[in-house]
Amino acid sequence: MNADxxxxxxxxxxxxxxxxxxxxxxxQAGVMAEMAAVMVSAFRQGKRVYWCGNGGSFTDCHHIVGELVGRYGYDRPPLPSFVLAAGVASLTAIANDYGYEQIFKREAEAVLQKGDVLVGLSTSGNSKNVIAALEVARARGCVTLGWAGQKTARIDEVCDLVLHVPSSHTPRIQECHIAVGHVICDIIEKSLFPRA
Structure with missing residues (x-):
């Protein structure tokens, strides 16, 4: 390709x-607002917000958790938010012993408690390991949120709310997911720690 x-x-x-x-x-403004409100409410009640996804979505989960535990726009207390299967040792042990489809489910079974929130990112909406964790979360009485692409998928069956990005192109879906994550971090921060 030339410069032009x-x-x-x-x-x-x-x-x-x-x-x-x-x-x-x-x-999807209404759905995004509901998701932000769910997370604000969970944090106010002392609950935790967990995240899971594969590949670029896994990286997006880490990015968003970094904003919540660290800071997004300004200094304030950290928030209890975590990525499932974040540790390489446990991820590889679970994948080796139980199969890759269990990597998020196994940790979900260990940590999720009633009232927590699990956000599952899957551009296809059908990632088996994400769906398995969301099923555990639902059974535990957690709020389940899904972030997906445009198509109705398995994620719609296991989530209380689903964000559907109007695209089937994975990079565009992921760009929207991180943009939504940033806005949600901003709303959470301003709701829980308003500045005078």
Whole structure:
């Protein structure tokens, strides 16, 4: 690709990403607001918010948890939020002994308590290991939230609320997930620790 073609490609992809985010806001603002309210309520009650996902979604989970435990916009007390299967030793042990589909479920069984929140990220909405953890969470009386792509999928059957990004292109879905995560972190921070 020459320099002009590269610049054109940047413009095209960034415009596409922005357009999908605008469509997401128009279609799913209510769902996103409910999800933020659920997390604010859980933190106020001393509950925890857990996250799980594969690949880029796993990385997004870590990014969001870093904002909640650290800080997003300003200094304030840390919030109890964790990524399932974050430890490499336990992840590989569980995958080896029980199978990859159990990596989140096994930890969910160890830590989830009634009233906690589990957010499962799956661009397809059908990741078996994410679904297995969400099933455990539901059985434990946790609130289950799903972040997926545009298609109705298995995640819709196991979640109280599902965010559907209006795209089937994995990178665009992930870009929306992290954008939504940032807004939710901002809302949580401002709701729990308002600045004068």
């Amino acid at each position: 073609a590269i610049q054109t490609e940047f413009n095209r992809q960034l415009a596409e990403s922005a357009s999908i985010k605008q469509e997401l806001a128009a279609r």
